[in-house]
Amino acid sequence: xxxxxxxxxxxxxxxxxxxxxxxxxxxxxxxxxxxxxxxxxxxxxxxxxxxxxxxxxxxxxxxxxxxxxxxxxxxxxxxxxxxxxxxxxxxxxxxxxxxxxxxxxxxxxxxxxxxxxxxxxxxxxxxxxxxxxxxxxxxxxxxxxxxxxxxxxxxxxxxxxxxxxxxxxxxxxxxxxxxxxxxxxxxxxxxxxxxxxxxxxxxxxxxxxxxxxxxxxxxxxxxxxxxxxxxxxxxxxxxxxxxxxxxxxxxxxxxxxxxxxxxxxxxxxxxxxxxxxxxxxxxxxxxxxxxxxxxxxxxxxxxxxxxxxx
Numbered sequence: 654x655x656x657x658x659x660x661x662x663x664x665x666x667x668x669x670x671x672x673x674x675x676x677x678x679x680x681x682x683x684x685x686x687x688x689x690x691x692x693x694x695x696x697x698x699x700x701x702x703x704x705x706x707x708x709x710x711x712x713x714x715x716x717x718x719x720x721x722x723x724x725x726x727x728x729x730x731x732x733x734x735x736x737x738x739x740x741x742x743x744x745x746x747x748x749x750x751x752x753x754x755x756x757x758x759x760x761x762x763x764x765x766x767x768x769x770x771x772x773x774x775x776x777x778x779x780x781x782x783x784x785x786x787x788x789x790x791x792x793x794x795x796x797x798x799x800x801x802x803x804x805x806x807x808x809x810x811x812x813x814x815x816x817x818x819x820x821x822x823x824x825x826x827x828x829x830x831x832x833x834x835x836x837x838x839x840x841x842x843x844x845x846x847x848x849x850x851x852x853x854x855x856x857x858x859x860x861x862x863x864x865x866x867x868x869x870x871x872x873x874x875x876x877x878x879x880x881x882x883x884x885x886x887x888x889x890x891x892x893x894x895x896x897x898x899x900x901x902x903x904x905x906x907x908x909x910x911x912x913x914x915x916x917x918x919x920x921x922x923x924x925x926x927x928x929x930x931x932x933x934x935x936x937x938x939x940x941x942x943x944x945x946x947x948x949x950x951x952x953x954x955x956x957x958x959x960x961x962x963x
Contacts, residue, residue, distance in 0.1 A: 654720040654809075656769070658802040659753065663712035667773050667792035667804070668766075669705040672781035676886065676909040683783035683791065686864060686905050687764050687928030689823050689953065690728035694768035696960040697725035697745045697817060704772030704807070705782040707798075709765045711931060713756020714798060721750045722809060723770040728823065729762025729929060744817045762825040763931040771807035785906055787865065822956050823925040829855040829935030832927055834892065834917035835946055839882065842914035843894070844875040848940060851892075851916065855935040856900070862932050864906040869936065873898035874916060884912040890919030890927065892938075902927065902936075922949035 658665075668691065671684025685691035685708055695704050707714070713731055725745045726733060733740040736752045742765070748754055756765070775782050775792055784792030793802055836848060856871030880896035886909070887893065892900045893913040900916065904927070919927060920941060930936070 654771075655803045655805045656719065657717040658714060658798050658800055658804065659717055660715040661798040661800055661802070662709055662714035662756065664710040665714050665798040666708050666784035666786070666796075667705050667775055667782055667798075668708045668784060669772075669782045670703045671783050671905070672779050672785070672791070675779055679909050680779060680790075681785050681788065681906055681909055682889070683781070683785035683864075684905050685764075685766065685928065687728050687766070687823060687925045689925035689957065690764070690928070691766045691768075692957060693818075693822055693960060694725045694727040694766040695772075696957065697727065697743075698723045698768055698770050699810075700768055700770065700772055702961070704768065705775065706769075707767040707773065707804075709756060709767060711759065711763055713759070713765065715753055715755045717753045718748045718750060720806070720809075722748050722806065724748050724754070725768050726765050727768075728765040730760040730825065731765055732757035732760075743821075762929040763934075764928055769806060771809045774805045774807040787906060818956050818960055822953060823929065826926055826929055826934065829937045830926055830930055831937050831939055832923050833920045833939050833941040833946065833949070835920060835943060836917055836940060837915070838891075838918070839914035840916060842877055842882065843916050844877055847874045847916060850874055851900070851938050852940060855937050858930055858932050858934050858936070860932045864904055866904050866907055867902040867927075867930065867936075869900050869902060871899070874900060876914065880914065881912055882914050884910040887911045887915075888918060890921075890924050891915045892917045892919070904928070920946040920949060922946065922953045 668685045671682040789795030850872045856869035859868040
């Protein structure tokens with residue numbers, strides 16, 4: 654069984670939790686830009702957390718289903734219809750065989766995740782179905798969906814609808830979005846006032862940003878010496894700063910290593926908020942403590958676990 658792509662949307666890709674374990678060999682992780690909404694969409698229909706979903710960016714697709722499936726959409730707010738009948742976002746619903754699921758106008762957020770009972774069953778590459786467009790790896794030939802594509806689905810496994818959370822797990826960003834960071838790992842490579850400068854005014858996501866990273870324009874961050882370091886690992890959500898002093902927030906498709914110093918790292922609980930941003934959006938960074946970062950992650954995880962166990 655499969656779904657047919659009638660219209661692909663702007664940038665719709667197959668994503669699972671990512672291609673972990675190969676970074677030492679230069680293989681990027683990929684995976685969802687908003688990992689929490691990806692996991693929530695799967696949880697709402699009883700899929701495994703690692704099942705592949707469709708990540709839908711800014712402009713959504715139109716899809717035709719060969720077989721009846723339970724589906725759920727989480728993340729950005731879109732108008733969604735099934736054969737012209739309104740369908741919910743943030744809750745499970747049934748799509749009958751032969752019907753079309755359409756994404757219409759977007760209200761807030763940038764990325765939605767469509768989970769389908771049984772998951773999208775494209776072949777795995779290095780243990781993952783995640784699409785990494787830059788290297789043409791995973792998904793459908795390593796690229797975004799095109800009209801005419803046929804996406805195979807896994808066997809429906811008696812998926813059940815779970816109760817949606819009472820409140821949003823991922824608060825869709827305000828204007829500007831507030832993102833909390835921890836200092837480091839190369840804080841000492843910057844001037845004494847660099848962290849204050851980072852928090853002093855909003856940064857704007859530049860038009861040449863993508864899934865690899867958000868190029869930011871705003872207060873300049875001054876290095877204490879050279880802007881070059883011996884290349885080391887690039888974690889998800891790290892802020893690396895080239896010689897221009899304008900930071901780059903590394904996202905899902907980031908390179909595995911880099912030679913620019915990193916002034917701060919986004920806390921894990923706010924990765925999902927960052928994943929809902931797009932070029933033109935503004936970010937305010939706020940330094941927080943490791944204790945606060947852990948508390949925020951625990952609170953987020955508790956809500957997700959309640960849905961998965963419902």
